[in-house]
Amino acid sequence: MGLDVTSLSDRRAVNRWERASVGDVLERLTWSYPDQEAVIGWAGAFAHPEHERLTYLEADRLVAQVANGLLARGLQRGDRVLMFCENSVEAYLTKLGIARAGLVCVPVNPTLAPDVVGHLIDKTRPAFAVVDAELWPRAEEPFDEHGLAPGITIPIGGGAVEGSATFAEFVRGVPDGEPDVEIHGDDIWQILFTSGTTSLPKGAMISHHSSYYAAYSFALTLTRGIRLECDLKLAAFLPIIYHVADQIFTFPAFLSGGALVIGRKPDPRAIAEAVTREAITAVWSGSPAMANALADVLADDRLRYDPRSLKVLVYGWAALPPGTLTTFKRLCGDDFVAVEIFGQTEAISCHRFWPDKWGETYRRTAPERNYVGVPNPTLASAVVDDTGADLRDQPGIAGEAVYRSPSITAGYYGDEEATEHAFRGGWFHSGDSCTYDDRGLRVMVDRYKDIVKSGGENVSSLRVEAVLHQHPGVFKAAVVGLPHERWGEAVTAVVIAGTEHPVSEDEIIAFCRERLAGFETPKRVLFVDEFPETVGGKVLKYKLRQHYRDAYARRDAAGT
Template sequence: MKIDVTTLYGRRAINRWERVSVGDIMERVTWSFPDKEALIAWAGACSDESLKRVTYRQGDRIANQFANALLEQGLKRADRVLFYCANSVEFFLAQIGTIKAGGVIVPVNVMLAPDLLDYIINHVEPSFLVTDTKTYPRAQEIFKRSKIHPLVTIPIGGDAVSGSKSFFEFIESQPDSEPEVEIHGDDIFQIQYTAGTTGMPKGVMHSHIYMYFCGIGWAMSHRGVLLTETDIRTGIFYPIFHIACQGMTFGTLLCGGTAIISRGIDHYSMAEAISKEKITWVFAAPHDFYRICEIIEENPEKYDTTSLKAISYGWGPFRPDYDKRMRKIFEENLLIVGNDGQTECVYDTRMWHHKWYKKYEEKEPAFNYLGVPHPFYATTIMDDSGKICAPGIVGHKVMRSPVMMAGYYKDEEATRHAFRFGWFDGGDAAMYDEEGLIIMVDRYKDIIKCGGANVSSIRVEQILKLHPKVENVAVVGLPHPKWEEAPVAFVVLKEGENTTEKELLSFCRYRLAFYEIPKAIIFIESLPQTVGGKIQKYKLKEEYKNLFI
C-alpha cells in the first residue's frame, strides 16, 4: 500500500479504493443491487441458458474468472486481446475480464474486408484472440496466415474452434476473486479501429476516463422521464464492437440499470424486445425506427408500447412525420434526441426535438440539425486558420472533452493533424444557424465542388429520401469536364416501386438550388456500406469515376 498525502499535482490514483477502471463498473453495483439483472441475452445472444439473465454479482464473478484465466495464460499489462465476435453476453463479460486483468481490448468489426482485418492484426500485434463459432469462419484464413489461433471460442452457432477452449471451459476452476492489478484512469483499456470508409482504419486509443465520461454522458441525456436511474432498460441492437452501443452498455451499468443485448439488427425482433423486456431506451438509425413504427402499426394489439421513454439516433436527420408517428405509438412525451459523434469523441452534440420543435418540423430533413454540445464537451466551428466561424459560414466542427481519444495508435502524424487547432477535428463540415444551433453540412471529403459552388451531398440525399418511392440514396461528386465535379445520386427504390430519372429530377427542381440538382441519377439494388450503416462512398466514386469522361 502506497500513501501519499503531500503531493498536490502530478499524482496518479494507485490504490484500488480510488481508481477509475472500466473493469470496476459491474462490481460497484454489487454493493447496492447484487441480484439485479445487469445483462439479458435477447435473440440468441448467449451460448448457455445460465447466461440468458445475468445479475451484477454473477456477471462480476464471471469477469473475474476470465481475468484470472488470462493472467494464468501469461497476459501482461497492456497486452492486446483481439475480439472477433458478434454481440453476446459472453463477449461483453470477456471484455470486462480482460480489462480487469490489465489487458487492452481490441474489438474489431466482423464485417471488415480481409485486407483491413489483416492490416489491423499486423498493426496492433495481439497476444490473444477471442472469437465466436458463427463469426470465425469469415476470417479463419486470415488468422491462420497471421499464425493467430483462438484462445477462447464463444460457442454460438456450433462447437468451439478446434484447439481453443469454449468460454466456460476457459474459466472453469478459476477463482472468482478480483485479480490484484494496478490500473490507472488514464491507462488505455481499448484500441478501437475506425470504420475504414476511406483508406486503412486508424486505431483509436481509449482511456478508462474516456469510457466513464462517455457512459455517464449517454445516461444523462437518455434516461427520459424515469424517476430513478436504476430503472433504465436499454436495448442494445447495434454491435458492441462500435463505440455507440458499447458506451450505451457501460452507461446503463454505471446507472445500475439493465442492458438487453441482441445478436444483431432485426426490426421485428426489436419491436418484440421493446414490448416483452419493457425497454426504456433504444439507439438506432432513423430508418430502423421508421420500420419499427410500421411493424407496430400493422399489428398494434401484439405489442406493449408503454415502457419506451427515450430514443436516440445518429447517422442522419429524423423525418418529422415519423416523429409524430412515434409519439402516437409510444407516448406524446417520448424523448427523441439526435446524437452526433465518432469513435474518437462520442457523442458531442444533442438535438432535442421537443426543445426546438417548430424549427425541427420546418427544417428537417433538408437540414441536419445537430443542436448544441453536451455539457461534457466544448464544441465549435472553425475556419481553416482556427478562427471561430460566424453563423452561416461553413467550417470544421471541432471539440475538446474528457471523452477524447488519447491518439491514433502508432500514428503520430495523423494524431497531430487531428489536433492541429488544439481541438479535435474529425473531418465534419458544419455551420451555426442564426440561433447558434449547429447544422451538419457534410463530411469535408464529401462536399462536392460543382462549378465553383459547394454542394452538400447530405442535403441532396435527404431531399431525395422524401420521395415516396425512394428507400435509400447516396450522392457523390464525380469528375466532370465542365463542372469540375458533378453531383450524382445513386438511388435504391422501395420494394415493388418504379420511377424514372426524369421524375426524380423534377422532384428535386422544386426543392433544391439549380447547382445542387444531380447531373445524373443511377438506380442500384443496394449501397455499399459498413456494418454500422455508413455508406462507403469511395467505392461508388471508384466504380463510376469515368461516367462523364
C-alpha cells in the same frame, strides 16, 4: 500500497479503491444491487443458456474469471486481445474482463475484408484472440496468414475452433477474486477502429476515464422520463462489441443501476418484442431508417406490441422525419423523447438535438436540414474556418467541428502523423463540416471528404440525399461527386429503387430540380441493388467514387 498524502499534482490513482477502470463497472453495483438483473441476452445473443439472464453478482464473477483466466495464460499489462465477434452476453463480458485484467481490447468489425483484418492484426500485434464460431470461416484466412490463433470461441453457430476453449470452458474453475493488477484511469483499455469510410481504419485509443465521462454524460439523457434512474432498461441491438456505441449505450445502464438487454442484430421486430417483454425504457435506433422501421412494426400490430414503457429513442446521422416522431408519441405517450446525437468513434460524447426543445426549428427544417443541436456539458465544441477562427458570428458559413473533452480519443494507435493532423491548435479536428444557425445551434453539413465541389460551389451530399429520400420511388440514396470535365465534380445520385413505385432517372432529377438549386441537382442517377456499407449502415462512399469514377467519361465516349 502507494499511499501518497504529500503530492498535490502529477498524481495517478494506483489503489484499487480509487481507480477508474471500465472493468469495475459491474463490481461497483454488487454492493448495492447484487441480485438485480444486470445483463439480459435476447434470443441468439448468448451462447450458453446459463448466461441468458445474469445478476450483477453473477455477471461480475464471470468478468473476474475472464480476467484471471487471461492473466493465467501469461498476458501482461498492456497486451492486446483481439475480438472477432458480434453481439453476445459472453463477448460483452469478455470485453469487461479484458479491461479488468489491465489489458487492451482490440475489437475488429467482422465484415471487414480479409486483407484489412490482416492489416489490423499486424498493426496491433495481439497476444490473444476471441472469435465467434459462426464467424470463424471469415476470420480463419487472415488469422492463419498472420500467425494468430483464437484462444476462446463464443460457440454461437458452431463449436469451439480447434485449439481453443469455449467461453464456458475457459472460465470453468477459474478463481473469481480480484486480479492483482495496476490500472490507471488514463490507461488505454480499448483500441476502436474507425469505420474506414474514407481510408483504412484508424485505431482510436480509448482510456478508462474517457469511457466513464462518455457514459455518465449519456446516462443523463437515457434516464429521461423514468421515475428513478435505476429503472433504466437499455436495449442494445446495434453493434456494441466493435463499435463506439459500447461507450454510450451499454455502460450508462450500469452507472445508473439499471439493466442492459443485448440483441444479436438490429432487427426492428426483435426490438419491438424486447420493448414489450422486457419493458425497455431506452433504445438506440441508429439511423432514422431503423427508427422508421421500428415505428412501423409497433404501429402495425397494436395487440402484439406494447411500447408504453419506451421513454427515450436515440438516433443519428440524419434528421428524423416528423411523422415518425408523431407515431412514437402516439404509441408511447406524450412524455416520449427522441434525441439526435452527432459524434464519431474518436469523440462520442456528442452533440444533442431534441425535437421537443426546438420544435419550431425541427418542424420547419426536418428532414432536409440536419440540426444536431449543442454539445453536451462535457464537450467543448466550435465550428472553425481554415485559420482556426470560430464562425459563431457568421451563421450559415460552413466550417469544421472541433472538440475538447475528456471523453475523446487519446490518439490513433501507431499513427503519429494522423494524430498530429487531428490534434492541432489545441483542438481535436473531427473532419465533419457544420454551420451555426443564428442562435448558435449546430447544423451538420457533411463529412469534409464527402462535400461535392461542383462548378465552384460546395454541395452537401447529405442535403441532396434528404431530398432524394422524400421521393416515394427511392428506397435508399447516396450522393457522391464524380470527375467531370466541365464541373470538376458532378453531383451524382446512386439510388436503390423502391419496389412499389417504379421510377426513372429523369423523374428523380426533375423531382430534385424542384427542391434544390441547380448546382445541387444531380447530373446523373445511377441505380444499384445494394450499397457497400459499414455495419452501422453508413455508405462507404469512397468505394462508390472508385467504382464509378469513369461514369461521365464513359457516357461522353458513348455520346450520351
